Amino acid sequence: MGKGDASSHREEHPHRVRRAVAALLGVVLVAGGAVAWQTGQAEEWWHDLRGDAEAPADPAAVAPPPEVDVPDVVRPAALAPAAAGAGPLDRAAVAAALRPLAAKDLGPHVLAAVAPLTGTGFAYQATEGTPVAMPASTTKVVTSAVALFLLGPGKTFATRTVLEKSGTTPRLVLVGGGDPYLTRTPASADDGTSPTYQPQRADIRTLARSTAASLRASGVRVVRLGYDDTLFSGPAMNPRWEAGYFPEEVSPISPLWLDTGRTADGSTRVKDPSGTAALEFRRELARAGIKVAGATAHTAAAPTATAVAQVTSPTVAQIVQRLLEVSDNNAAEVLLRQIGVADGGGGTFAAGQAAVARVLKANGIDLGASVLYDGSGLSRSNRLAPQVLVDVLRWAASDEAPQLRPLLAGLPVAGYTGSLDDRMDHGPAAGRGRVRAKTGTLTGVTSLAGIAVDRKGRLMAFALMADRVRAPKATLARTAMDDAAAGLGACLC
Structure with missing residues (x-):
């Protein structure tokens, strides 16, 4: 049996999408990391939406698990000039960072896609053979994005x-x-x-x-x-x-x-x-x-x-924050039913998934051979191309969809929070804290989908998937995939 993981409009100036903020993406402050890119503004917007009496927890203040050896958080007296968050990625550097995906422990079917967080095109695609794979709980990225878009981040029930x-x-x-x-x-x-x-x-x-x-x-x-x-x-x-x-x-x-x-x-x-x-x-x-x-x-x-x-x-934004952090299957399935209701098809699994497909298509995201049957990723019949997950993440970062910002802000921080609090402790040390991602785990399946900021301040979206992992190799496969994701944060891409 497979097992799932463990839970006011602001006009943005067009050039802001080309700058990066490490406050959203990670724990380690890097050159240019605290400049005003729109996902950094999302943290302030997210705090306002939550209505918390206190400031939201800074991931830097979250103690890493005792078994994780991470470098001290650096808080320089003065930040270096902002690094460009957008622009083309170095394809060779991205490919080198993803070398751990060649590990035999991941099995014979490994898919991956990496792209700049803004713009079009991909810096890396590996889709040999079947171009889709079981996404497991990375499905929640899609469900959350559509819920935020269709219901609105401030919606309550x-x-x-x-x-x-x-x-x-x-x-x-x-x-x-x-x-x-x-x-x-x-x-x-x-x-x-x-x-x-x-x-x-x-x-x-x-x-x-x-x-x-x-x-x-x-x-x-x-x-x-x-x-x-x-x-x-x-x-x-x-x-x-x-x-x-x-x-x-x-x-x-x-x-x-x-x-x-x-x-x-x-x-x-x-x-x-x-x-x-x-x-x-x-x-x-x-x-x-x-x-x-x-x-x-x-x-x-x-x-x-x-x-x-x-x-x-x-609010929907708060629900998304919670379900992404702890990979909450139940909340994801309720949101899928709410999506179906909001779209006029009724509160069924089928109506929810029909609405997901319609909303993605209306926003320029082509499902192609991908198909989803639930909102949580528990179904072993689900199939997703990694490019779809990357496109959803880029949609969430776009100027056209400010209501999707809680999706990016809600992704767990590698090595520090949620379903990633004890992950990525074997990969490049420089990559820890530079990655936010949603995990995906079923029997024989391991996947990650999220965003990373490299040592140049380049922002990227990625999806890594393997769905033919032999049971005895599950832990080693997960480590190999973690190392690849950490490599993206550590690279000079």
């Missing part, structure tokens, strides 16, 4: 209650809005992981108490209870997933769940996330002083129902 006053006892309906991070209580928002950034989550206890207060103010003390999860439809488990993915890898996808469909103690996943959420809400409602009569019913809220209370999710 509301879990709400409405009241239908027909009959002698009014019916209260809990309506799922597709919040991927709704929790049972404020305390359960701590899921045991230690990401660099943890968004503020909504919880069902707060919703129940707000609902009870509103009902009492209206003179209502007794209700019948229903729950509505009709925002999403179709199968809750993707037919292209392996049967064993539940409960180990992913929950049945629902617009109404608690703690990503897990039990209260977090030990496993529940078969009916919506029903479980409704029962938990019923208990909290009773604790808040509202009596619930009869059984809890699965229903669809009437359009004429009166709004009672609601809680809202983190």
Whole structure:
């Protein structure tokens, strides 16, 4: 069985895309690294969007894992003149940096693409044989980009209650809005992981108490209870997933769940996330002083129902930050359903992927032989060309798509944060901290897709993929791919 990884418009001046900022891309300050390229502005924009009381964590302040030997962060008194972030890359230098991809541990099918982060053309392409490969969790780069584009970075999703006053006892309906991070209580928002950034989550206890207060103010003390999860439809488990993915890898996808469909103690996943959420809400409602009569019913809220209370999710930008950092399969699949809803096709896997293909095509990204069946990359039927991943990253860096900046800002920093916090510790030391990338891991598959800044300050996008790795070689294959990515940061390209 394969396993997935572990979670205001600003007009940009055209010339800014030609300059680099290491504050976004890495930890080590390099010559020209702190000049005002637009992804550096994205960090400020991202901070404003998050609304944090404190400044966002500087990756330089994040202690590397103890087993990683990295050079000290250098903070020069005065920065050197800005290095050009754009322009052609030296093809020979890029090829030399990627020599670790020739390692036999990676197996017979290794694909790669490297290109300047801005402009057109590729500095390196290796697509011998089949030009597409299983992308694993690098699929989340595509899902996140389309979600930011179609939904908007500031979009939130509301879990709400409405009241239908027909009959002698009014019916209260809990309506799922597709919040991927709704929790049972404020305390359960701590899921045991230690990401660099943890968004503020909504919880069902707060919703129940707000609902009870509103009902009492209206003179209502007794209700019948229903729950509505009709925002999403179709199968809750993707037919292209392996049967064993539940409960180990992913929950049945629902617009109404608690703690990503897990039990209260977090030990496993529940078969009916919506029903479980409704029962938990019923208990909290009773604790808040509202009596619930009869059984809890699965229903669809009437359009004429009166709004009672609601809680809202983190923004799409915050969700993307979280899911990229910890490679959150569940949040990625909820976002895919939200993409389908926003595109008018409905909350199904198929509608979400149709919307992804349409949005990419509309933005000049040719899928060619690539095909995706989910949003997380768990499906072993997914196929992506590395050039598609590179083009999505370049789209996120373009002047035409400022709303996609959280994608770049959310990529883990090699050797420091998220799914890369213990990676790239064997490659060139000069490359550590200069790479941000999304990992991809399935049985027999290892991949990386992200951005790097080399020692000249050149910005590049890359995608490295191998999908025929022999099981005994999995760790060595991952190290070889890490060394290649670190090489891009260390090179003079």
